Amino acid sequence: MTATTIRRLQPGEGPIFQAIRLTAMGLDEATFVSTLAEEQAKPASWFEDRVAADGIFVAEADGQVLGMVAIGPKAAAKERHKGMIYSMFVLPEGRGKGIGGSLMAACLDYAREVVEIVQLVVVSTNTVAVSLYESAGFERYAFEPRALRHADGRYTDDLHMWKRLK
Numbered sequence: 707m708t709a710t711t712i713r714r715l716q717p718g719e720g721p722i723f724q725a726i727r728l729t730a731m732g733l734d735e736a737t738f739v740s741t742l743a744e745e746q747a748k749p750a751s752w753f754e755d756r757v758a759a760d761g762i763f764v765a766e767a768d769g770q771v772l773g774m775v776a777i778g779p780k781a782a783a784k785e786r787h788k789g790m791i792y793s794m795f796v797l798p799e800g801r802g803k804g805i806g807g808s809l810m811a812a813c814l815d816y817a818r819e820v821v822e823i824v825q826l827v828v829v830s831t832n833t834v835a836v837s838l839y840e841s842a843g844f845e846r847y848a849f850e851p852r853a854l855r856h857a858d859g860r861y862t863d864d865l866h867m868w869k870r871l872k
């Protein structure tokens with residue numbers, strides 16, 4: 707296998723983002739806010755718009771997308787110094803090899819150019835993701851009980867984490 711490379715998706719590459727988002731929701735829906743059905747209902751333009759407006763990074767090897775992460779600045783004028791990181795995902799066969807950490811590093815390099823603070827939300831029991839975020843320097847600042855109610859009626863809590871860049 708060739709080396710894994712990380713790159714930012716470019717305008718016109720919405721279908722790449724759409725494909726890996728659908729894969730992520732299909733495999734790990736419980737770790738995201740969106741459901742697979744919600745994601746499938748989004749038009750292609752939603753993914754294209756995100757690629758144009760946000761920083762969306764993919765990890766690739768041998769022409770295959772192995773993972774992704776995204777960051778979008780907040781919309782309100784007084785909140786534009788903050789960016790939300792979302793869509794962190796690595797295919798199961800690529801996990802534990804540093805790809806998630808490399809995606810986060812690329813995302814933070816980009817974030818330093820556009821925002822002062824990065825935030826993210828993670829299901830509190832997702833210990834692998836929480837470890838990844840803590841090793842990238844994120845700190846917990848809030849705990850939201852019963853943040854998500856899943857289709858089976860089960861609730862999960864969210865951890866809110868942040869990292870100051872400037």
Ligand SMILES: CC(C)(COP(=O)(O)OP(=O)(O)OC[C@H]1O[C@@H](n2cnc3c(N)ncnc32)[C@H](O)[C@@H]1OP(=O)(O)O)[C@@H](O)C(=O)NCCC(=O)NCCS
Binds near residue numbers: 797806841
């Ligand atoms: C979370 C996820 C992106 C991690 O990707 P990954 O490529 O396996 O992560 P890496 O190999 O780069 O590991 C990065 C850090 O994560 C943590 N980590 C990775 N695998 C772990 C494991 N099995 N147990 C505990 N911590 C682990 C470690 O802190 C690690 O840092 P270290 O290598 O310096 O110890 C991946 O497991 C995934 O896609 N999970 C399902 C989707 C998900 O939970 N997304 C997050 C939504 S908020």
